[in-house]
Amino acid sequence: MNEKVDAIIEKYKGDKGFLVSILQDIQSEYNHLPKEALCHVSENLGIPVSKVYSVATFYRAFTLKPRGDHLVYVCLGTACHVRGASRILEGIERKLKIKAGETTGDTKYTLGTVNCLGACALGPIVVVDQEYHGQMNLSKVDKLFG
Amino acid sequence: MEKLKSAEQLESLRKEINKKRDRNLPCITVCGGTGCHAYGCQKVVEGFKKEIEKQKLENSVNVRPTGCHGFCERGPLVVIYPKGIFYQQVKVEDIPEILEKTIMKAELIERLLYQDPTTKERSIYEEEVPFYKKQMRLIFGNNGKIDPCSIEDYIAVGGYAALSKAFFSMKPQEIIGEVKKSGLRGRGGGGFPTGEKWESCRKAEGSPKYLICNADEGDPGAYMDRSLLEGNPHSVLEGMIIGAFTIGCHDGYIYVRNEYPLAVKNAIVAIEQAEQYGLLGKNILGSGFDFSIKINRGGGAFVCGEETALIKSIEGDWGEPRQRPPYPAESGLWWKPTVINNVETWANVPLIMNKGADWYSSIGTEGSKGTKIFSLVGKINNTGLVEVPMGITFREIIYEIGGGIPKNRKFKGVQTGGPSGGCLPESLLDLPIDFDALIEAGSMMGSGGMIVMDDRTCMVDMARYFLAFLEEESCGKCTPCREGLKKMRAILEAICGGRGKKGDIELLERISQILIDGSICGLGKTAPNPVLTTIKYFRDEYETHINENKCPAAVCKDLIFYDINAKVCTGCGACRRVCLSEAITGELKQPHAINLKKCIKCGACYEACKFEAIVVS
Numbered sequence: 001m002n003e004k005v006d007a008i009i010e011k012y013k014g015d016k017g018f019l020v021s022i023l024q025d026i027q028s029e030y031n032h033l034p035k036e037a038l039c040h041v042s043e044n045l046g047i048p049v050s051k052v053y054s055v056a057t058f059y060r061a062f063t064l065k066p067r068g069d070h071l072v073y074v075c076l077g078t079a080c081h082v083r084g085a086s087r088i089l090e091g092i093e094r095k096l097k098i099k100a101g102e103t104t105g106d107t108k109y110t111l112g113t114v115n116c117l118g119a120c121a122l123g124p125i126v127v128v129d130q131e132y133h134g135q136m137n138l139s140k141v142d143k144l145f146g
Numbered sequence: 147m148e149k150l151k152s153a154e155q156l157e158s159l160r161k162e163i164n165k166k167r168d169r170n171l172p173c174i175t176v177c178g179g180t181g182c183h184a185y186g187c188q189k190v191v192e193g194f195k196k197e198i199e200k201q202k203l204e205n206s207v208n209v210r211p212t213g214c215h216g217f218c219e220r221g222p223l224v225v226i227y228p229k230g231i232f233y234q235q236v237k238v239e240d241i242p243e244i245l246e247k248t249i250m251k252a253e254l255i256e257r258l259l260y261q262d263p264t265t266k267e268r269s270i271y272e273e274e275v276p277f278y279k280k281q282m283r284l285i286f287g288n289n290g291k292i293d294p295c296s297i298e299d300y301i302a303v304g305g306y307a308a309l310s311k312a313f314f315s316m317k318p319q320e321i322i323g324e325v326k327k328s329g330l331r332g333r334g335g336g337g338f339p340t341g342e343k344w345e346s347c348r349k350a351e352g353s354p355k356y357l358i359c360n361a362d363e364g365d366p367g368a369y370m371d372r373s374l375l376e377g378n379p380h381s382v383l384e385g386m387i388i389g390a391f392t393i394g395c396h397d398g399y400i401y402v403r404n405e406y407p408l409a410v411k412n413a414i415v416a417i418e419q420a421e422q423y424g425l426l427g428k429n430i431l432g433s434g435f436d437f438s439i440k441i442n443r444g445g446g447a448f449v450c451g452e453e454t455a456l457i458k459s460i461e462g463d464w465g466e467p468r469q470r471p472p473y474p475a476e477s478g479l480w481w482k483p484t485v486i487n488n489v490e491t492w493a494n495v496p497l498i499m500n501k502g503a504d505w506y507s508s509i510g511t512e513g514s515k516g517t518k519i520f521s522l523v524g525k526i527n528n529t530g531l532v533e534v535p536m537g538i539t540f541r542e543i544i545y546e547i548g549g550g551i552p553k554n555r556k557f558k559g560v561q562t563g564g565p566s567g568g569c570l571p572e573s574l575l576d577l578p579i580d581f582d583a584l585i586e587a588g589s590m591m592g593s594g595g596m597i598v599m600d601d602r603t604c605m606v607d608m609a610r611y612f613l614a615f616l617e618e619e620s621c622g623k624c625t626p627c628r629e630g631l632k633k634m635r636a637i638l639e640a641i642c643g644g645r646g647k648k649g650d651i652e653l654l655e656r657i658s659q660i661l662i663d664g665s666i667c668g669l670g671k672t673a674p675n676p677v678l679t680t681i682k683y684f685r686d687e688y689e690t691h692i693n694e695n696k697c698p699a700a701v702c703k704d705l706i707f708y709d710i711n712a713k714v715c716t717g718c719g720a721c722r723r724v725c726l727s728e729a730i731t732g733e734l735k736q737p738h739a740i741n742l743k744k745c746i747k748c749g750a751c752y753e754a755c756k757f758e759a760i761v762v763s
Contacts (some may be wrong), residue, residue, distance in 0.1 A: 017293045022446045024404055051463075058464035058621075059445025061404060077366035078561065079523035081611050087749050094726065094748075111358045114405065114449065115615065118369030121218035121530065122522035132184035133628035138750045139724065 004029060005040045016045050019055055023062060032066045068103040068110035072096075073127045077116030080123035088124045089113065098105040109145075149424030151432035153310040156301070160453050172207045172249050173227045175290060176236075178406055179214025179373050180408060182221035186238075190222050190577045193238040197245055209251050210299075213289035213377015220260065225272050225290060232272040233258035260365035263527065263549065280547050282509070284369075284517050285493050286533040287682045289377035294412045297419040298378040306425055308499035312388045321392045325495070327503035329515030334360055334451070334488030335563070335592045336668070337514070337581035340495075343485060347475040348393045350483035350625045355395035358479065358486040359386055360456060361402035361409065364448040365564030366615070370519040370531050371489035375402065375409040378493070379416035383439065385492030387426065393485055397438060401456050404443040413441055448565075448619035451593075452667050453478075453486045455621065466621045467667035475598060480750040490519060510536035514580035522548050524597040525555065534579075540760075541575040543659075544598055556599040558699075559683070563592030565612045565619075566672030568661065568679030569605060588679040590672065591753040604701035605684040606691050610638040612676035620669065627670030630661045634677060636654065642702040644693035651681055700762040703747050712737035714759040721751035721760060 008025045012018035026037050033056050042049040056062045075087045093099055096109055103110040117125055122134025126144070129131075133144060151570035176182075176191045194209045215223045220234035226248060233244065234257060251525040259268040260275045271276045272290075292299035300306070312321055326341030346560050347355060358380060375382055400428060402410055417439050420426035428436045428543040442465055447465050449455045457479050478484025494516060498506045507515045514536040520543065523529050527549035534543060540560055544550065559569045562579075568589030570577070574660050577583055581591050599608070617631040634657050637650050658674030665671050683686060690696050697705040710721070710730075715737040722730040729745040732738030740751070752760045 016459060017462045018442070020459060021443050024443060024445070047462075055445075055464050059447050061446035078565075078595065078611070079367045079529075081366075081598065082524045082603050082608075084749070090748065091750075115364070115446075116366035116369070117180070117405070118363075118372055118521075119181045119218070120367060120369070120521065121181050121221070122184055123523075125184075134184060134649055137753050138670070138748065139753070 001034070001036055003041050005037050006044060009041065009044050014045060016047060019045070019047065019052070020059065023052075023056055027062060029033075030132060032063045035064075053144065065103070066107075068107045070109050070129050071112065071127075072109050073098070073112045073114045073117075075117045075119075075125040075127070076113045077118075077123070078121065079116075083123045085124040087088035087138070088126065088136045088141060089139045092126070092145065095141060095145045147422050149422070151424065151429075153314050156306060156310055156431060160301050160304075160307075163298050167302065169228060170298075173210055174207060175212045175225045175227065175245075177213075177215040177221060177223040177225075177290065178211040178294075179216075179218065179221075179377065180369070180406075181214070181218035182223060182440070185221040185409070187222035189238050189346075190224070190236055190241070193241045194245075197241050198478055200503045201245060203245065203249070207245070209292050212292060213294045214373035214531060215272075216283075216373070216533075217275070217288060217528065219527070219529040224258075228293075229243060232260060232269065232273045232275055233682060234260050247549060275545055276549065277530065277532075280538075280542060281533050282517050282535050283533045284497055284509075285381070285490065286378075286519055286531065288381070289373065292378065294377050294379055295415045296382060296425055297416070297425075300378070304500070305380055305496075306384055309384050309425065309498035310431060312499050313391060313435065315486070318392045318394065321388065321499070322348065324503045325498060326394075328498045328506040329503075329510070329513075330491065330498060330506070331514060331581060332487055333490035333494070333518065333591075335566075335590065335594065337591060339627065340487060340491055343475050343487070344389065344393055346473070346481045347485045350476045352477070352482050354397060354482060355393055356479040356482055357386060357390050357393065357395045357398040358453075358456070358483040358484060359400040359451055359492055360451065360453065360462070360486055360552040361400055361406075361413075362444045362451045362456060363403060363406075363489070363593055364451045364619075365595045366595050368521050368564060368599050369594045370521055370594050372403075372406045372409050373531055374489050374493055374519075375400075376406070376412050379409075379413045380420065381434050381493045381496055382489055383416055383420055383426065385495035386439065387430065387437055388495050389485060389487070389492065389752040391435055393483075395485070396436050397440075399440050399442050399460055399479075401444060401450070401460060403446065410441065410443060415650070416587050417441070423527060428492070429698050442449070447621075448615075449621045449669050452669055454667065456486065457484065464621075466623050467669070469666050484701075490594075511578060511580045511583075513582045518579075518594055520594045520596045522596050522598070524561075525551050525600040525603065526598040526632045527552055536580045537578045539576050539578055543596065544575070548598065551598065551600050556604065558601050558603055559597070559599045559605065561589075561597040561599065561608065561676075562595065563590035563672075563675070564595050565615050565676050566590065566669065567592050567595070568675045569599070569608060569683065570679065571683040573683075588682055589675065602699055602701070604642075604697050604699035605680040605687045606638065606641055606697075607699075607701050609677045609680045610635065610642055613638055613673070616669065616673045620673075624665045624667075624670055626661050626664035627673060630664075631673060633657055634674070638677070641688065641691045642697075643704045644691075644695045644702075646688075648692065649723070651685070651688050653683065706747065707742060708740055708745055708747060708749075708751060709761045709763065710738050711759050712739075712741055716757055716759070718756075720754045720756065724750040724754045726750060735748050
């Protein structure tokens with residue numbers, strides 16, 4: 001793992017200012033931020049682990065827990081909200097038997113929410129592995145996770 | 147490509163590019179904004195390319211994927227130049243017919259043309275479509291004409307001419323004078339005069355100086371900055387380079403949300419191309435001036451749109467705002483003088499340079515000049531991005547451009563300014579929109595989100611929604627913001643849950659004032675806006691929740707009941723089949739009934755009923 005992390009840091013020439021970008025790249029590599037990777041970043045860049053941890057937990061995009069095989073995001077942006085996004089979220093929560101932020105027991109799905117995808121014409125929107133599903137309703141939820 | 151070394155070389159390149167291009171050759175442009183991507187526009191572009199190859203039409207037609215055209219409701223959009231024939235909701239299956247009829251025989255395909263839902267009239271050309279007619283697309287217009295990944299497309303439409311004018315025929319002080327005279331105000335929310343900001347940064351002591359483009363567009367329901375950076379990245383770069391030259395700075399940053407992968411990608415491509423052409427990097431156009439731009443991706447924290455938090459984030463820290471003054475123009479990134487403007491503001495700069503401050507300031511109102519891009523979303527027929535002159539009214543935007551409310555429902559309010567903005571009522575439909583008028587009404591311009599709400603939107607729920615958002619996004623530094631939002635949200639949850647008490651409204655107002663007085667950054671200071679404006683304009687709705695335990699819009703789950711109107715119910719059984727909690731019973735062809743004890747209020751029956759027999763009250 002250390003070599004991979006070093007290679008990512010090298011991409012940014014060891015510039016401490018790119019800590020957020022470095023963590024983003026580590027997360028796309030490992031699907032989450034493993035503890036060892038964070039410790040190694042701290043050592044390599046000479047930043048205290050406490051600070052790396054603060055950054056990793058401050059930003060919404062980072063997760064310290066491993067995620068499921070499929071990432072499901074329900075958009076809760078204002079436009080989706082007025083079109084009933086919370087009902088859709090509840091529907092998916094019931095279907096997958098998990099709450100937003102959790103991963104199913106078989107690690108198949110992780111359910112999350114996002115604040116806006118900027119595709120408001122299609123609201124309410126659900127994104128599964130980068131694929132957009134627009135104008136969602138409960139019967140579409142049933143089909144999607146059937 | 148050899149680097150351009152002078153203004154003359156840029157002009158001769160422009161001539162060369164335009165000479166090579168046959169203006170009469172049909173060009174099929176396909177909108178490639180994120181909205182159209184979600185509709186599958188990529189398949190349409192590939193479909194056109196394949197079909198053209200198959201029919202050996204390479205020499206008689208071009209295909210060009212472009213940036214966002216704005217009319218997201220009707221995507222994927224296809225516009226065929228030189229005439230500008232406008233086709234909407236184009237599918238892969240339509241491609242052979244478009245080539246055969248429209249391209250080869252100059253015939254129109256009726257069903258792909260936009261049809262006005264009320265007059266049933268069809269529009270042939272883009273500018274005839276009612277959605278576009280009232281717009282003034284000065285900043286956004288080129289989006290639909292150029293391929294964002296082609297610097298030559300941008301140069302062909304006059305790109306980088308403003309830069310060469312600023313570099314070779316103006317002094318920095320003259321540029322500042324021109325920007326000041328134009329009346330340009332920051333489009334990111336605060337509306338601070340751009341020229342003044344530049345001037346104080348230029349005068350500030352300290353070196354090096356920095357320049358930042360704020361593309362951390364975090365307001366839910368606003369996506370104009372993304373569409374600009376995605377669709378016309380060079381216009382943003384050009385503005386930034388002119389700004390850098392003016393304040394005397396050599397390092398710039400674009401801070402962009404990582405959730406906008408296409409914007410990140412297109413900005414990176416644009417920077418690389420500008421460097422190759424000698425428009426960015428060392429010795430720009432042979433002027434001796436150096437400027438380079440780095441991209442910094444945000445981590446999805448709303449507060450990082452605030453300039454001091456954004457600066458902390460670029461420094462590699464968690465994004466916590468700090469006290470101002472000193473303002474970033476005097477002491478910003480790494481405590482050096484820094485100019486921060488948002489994407490749309492930067493994109494306005496080349497326009498002002500090209501056309502002059504007098505022309506620019508002739509558009510708009512007394513205190514707000516130029517145009518503004520709004521994202522018109524929510525309960526509206528024509529969802530999309532609209533660019534309009536400042537001073538236009540809500541009524542014009544919502545009814546003439548937006549086509550009104552779906553299903554002819556009643557307009558209730560419009561929310562502007564993102565989570566820190568406010569909800570404005572029907573009585574303000576004729577308010578001319580500009581920075582100052584919105585603030586006076588209790589809302590703000592923000593980055594330009596405009597969320598339309600109908601009578602099925604509960605205003606208390608809206609306030610609760612925004613507060614929940616802000617509570618989560620508060621960085622936690624200032625106690626009034628951190629704790630106050632928590633408390634306010636709890637009160638709103640209680641009101642929405644039927645547990646509201648007398649005095650709650652007054653308590654909300656009191657806490658709001660504490661937040662306004664006691665927070666250091668814009669997030670905390672403006673966070674009470676959604677609550678204060680909904681109380682100001684929709685107080686009766688709060689009172690109905692509290693005093694009568696009712697939600698007039700039938701939204702708040704704890705206060706509503708689902709029922710079946712036996713007179714309308716046909717007994718088709720659709721509701722019974724979708725009911726998750728087996729709460730609906732009834733024989734086929736007999737009116738059904740809901741057992742309220744079992745009902746979990748998921749709304750599935752309401753959605754499934756084709757006869758509007760399910761009543762929510």
